[in-house]
Amino acid sequence: MATSGKVIRCRAAVAWAAGHPLSIEEVEVAPPKAGEVRIKLVATGICRTDEHLLQGCFPNAEFPVIPGHEGAGIVESIGEGVTSVKPGDKVIPLCHPQCGECSFCLNPESNYCLKSHALVNEIQMFAPPYSFSEPQNLLPDKTTRFTCKGKQIHHYMWVSTFAEYTVVPEYAVAKIDPAAPLDKVCLLGCGFSTGYGAAINTAKVKPGSTCAIFGLGGVGLSVVMGCKAAGASRIIAVDINKDKFAKAKQLGATDCINPRDCQKPIQEVLTEMTGQGVDYSFEAIGLKETMIAALASCNMNTGICVMIGELDAGSKISLDPMLLLTGRTWKGTLVGGWKTRDCMPKLVSSYLEKKFNSDLLITHTLPFAKVNEGFELLRAGKSIRSVLLF
Ligand code: APR
Ligand code: ZN
Numbered sequence: 001m002a003t004s005g006k007v008i009r010c011r012a013a014v015a016w017a018a019g020h021p022l023s024i025e026e027v028e029v030a031p032p033k034a035g036e037v038r039i040k041l042v043a044t045g046i047c048r049t050d051e052h053l054l055q056g057c058f059p060n061a062e063f064p065v066i067p068g069h070e071g072a073g074i075v076e077s078i079g080e081g082v083t084s085v086k087p088g089d090k091v092i093p094l095c096h097p098q099c100g101e102c103s104f105c106l107n108p109e110s111n112y113c114l115k116s117h118a119l120v121n122e123i124q125m126f127a128p129p130y131s132f133s134e135p136q137n138l139l140p141d142k143t144t145r146f147t148c149k150g151k152q153i154h155h156y157m158w159v160s161t162f163a164e165y166t167v168v169p170e171y172a173v174a175k176i177d178p179a180a181p182l183d184k185v186c187l188l189g190c191g192f193s194t195g196y197g198a199a200i201n202t203a204k205v206k207p208g209s210t211c212a213i214f215g216l217g218g219v220g221l222s223v224v225m226g227c228k229a230a231g232a233s234r235i236i237a238v239d240i241n242k243d244k245f246a247k248a249k250q251l252g253a254t255d256c257i258n259p260r261d262c263q264k265p266i267q268e269v270l271t272e273m274t275g276q277g278v279d280y281s282f283e284a285i286g287l288k289e290t291m292i293a294a295l296a297s298c299n300m301n302t303g304i305c306v307m308i309g310e311l312d313a314g315s316k317i318s319l320d321p322m323l324l325l326t327g328r329t330w331k332g333t334l335v336g337g338w339k340t341r342d343c344m345p346k347l348v349s350s351y352l353e354k355k356f357n358s359d360l361l362i363t364h365t366l367p368f369a370k371v372n373e374g375f376e377l378l379r380a381g382k383s384i385r386s387v388l389l390f
C-alpha cells in the first residue's frame with residue numbers, strides 16, 4: 001500500500017488525563033517495527049473496561065493514552081518477519097495475546113499468555129522489586145507508535161482501537177474470514193467472547209443446569225447466550241436496571257430479578273428459588289458486594305462461581321472462608337478462557353454460521369467522532385454495546 005513504511009496521520013480519541021472526556025485529535029502512527037502489524041480499524045465497540053480506564057481505575061495505565069480494545073479492521077502493512085497476516089487481511093486485534101510458545105500457551109487448559117501486557121502488571125503488583133513506575137502501556141519493546149502534538153501517546157492493552165490506525169504485535173492479532181462484517185464481529189474482540197466463553201469454557205455449563213448472571217451489560221448478556229447454548233434449563237438474570245430484562249429474556253433468560261425489589265439479600269432469594277443455590281453463577285458487574293453475592297448464590301457443595309467483572313487495581317475482597325470450605329469453586333476468566341489467536345477465527349466462523357447472534361448486543365451505531373456520546377450512553381445504562389464506525 002502507498003502508506004507502507006510511512007508515518008500515517010489520522011484521527012484518534014486521546015484521553016489526556018483521567019476523568020476527562022476523550023478528545024478527537026490528529027495523531028501520527030509510526031510504521032510497524034519487526035514482528036508488528038499496522039491495522040486500519042473499521043469499527044470498535046465501547047466496553048466498560050475502557051470506562052474504568054478513563055476514570056483512572058488502573059494506576060499502571062498511563063496517560064495520555066488511546067483507549068479501545070474491541071475492534072476489527074484490515075491489515076495496512078506488516079513489519080519485518082511477520083508471516084501470519086498480510087496487507088488486506090481482515091483481522092481482530094487481541095487484547096490478550098497468544099504467543100504460542102510460553103508454558104501457558106502450550107498448556108491446553110490455559111489462555112493466559114505469559115507475554116500478556118496484563119501479566120506484566122500482575123507481576124508488578126504481587127512481586128516486588130518490579131517497579132510500579134515502569135510504563136506498561138507501551139508495545140513489548142517499551143516504545144510507542146503514537147505521537148500527538150509532539151507528545152508520546154500510550155497504547156492500551158497493546159490494541160488501542162479508538163484510532164483509525166493502530167500497531168500491534170503479531171501475536172496479538174487474529175486473521176478472520178474475509179466474509180466477516182467488521183462492524184459486527186468487533187464485539188468478539190472482548191465483550192461477547194468474554195461472557196460467552198465464561199459459560200462455555202470457564203464454568204463448562206452442563207445441559208439441564210441452573211445458572212445466575214449478575215449484571216446484564218454486553219458481557220453478562222453474552223454469558224446468558226453461553227448458558228443457553230450450553231443447554232442450561234434455568235437462566236436467572238440479575239440487574240438493578242429493569243430495562244435490561246427484555247433483552248435478557250430474548251437471549252435466553254428464564255427469570256429476571258431486580259435485587260432492589262427483593263426484601264432479602266439476592267443470594268437468599270436465589271437459594272430459595274432453586275432449593276440449594278444455582279449450579280453456576282457469574283459476576284459481570286465489577287463490584288465487591290456482587291462478587292460475594294454471586295459466590296454465595298451457588299450451591300455450597302458443587303457450585304461454580306465465575307468472576308468476570310473488574311475491580312479497581314489493588315482492590316481486596318474479604319469473604320467468609322466457609323463459602324469455599326463447603327465445596328464451592330471460585331474461578332476467574334480472561335477473554336472467556338479462549339486461546340485468542342486460535343479461537344477468534346473459529347468464533348467468527350461460528351458467527352457466520354449463525355451459531356449465536358452477537359448482533360443483538362449492538363444497541364447503538366455511531367460515527368467515531370461521537371465516541372463521548374457512546375460513553376454517555378454506557379454511563380446512563382442506555383446502551384448494551386455502542387459500535388463506533390470509522
Ligand atoms: N447489582 C446488579 N446489577 C448491577 C449492579 C448491582 N449492584 N450494579 C450495576 N449493575 C448492572 C448495570 O445496570 C449494568 O446493566 O451491571 C451491568 C454492567 O454492564 P456494563 O456496564 O454494560 O458492563 P460490561 O461492558 O458488560 O462489563 C461488565 O465486565 O469486563 C468487565 O470491566 C468490565 O467490570 C466490567 C464487567
Ligand atoms: Zn504465550
Ligand code: ZN
Pocket residue numbers: 047048049050069070190191
Ligand atoms: Zn472489554
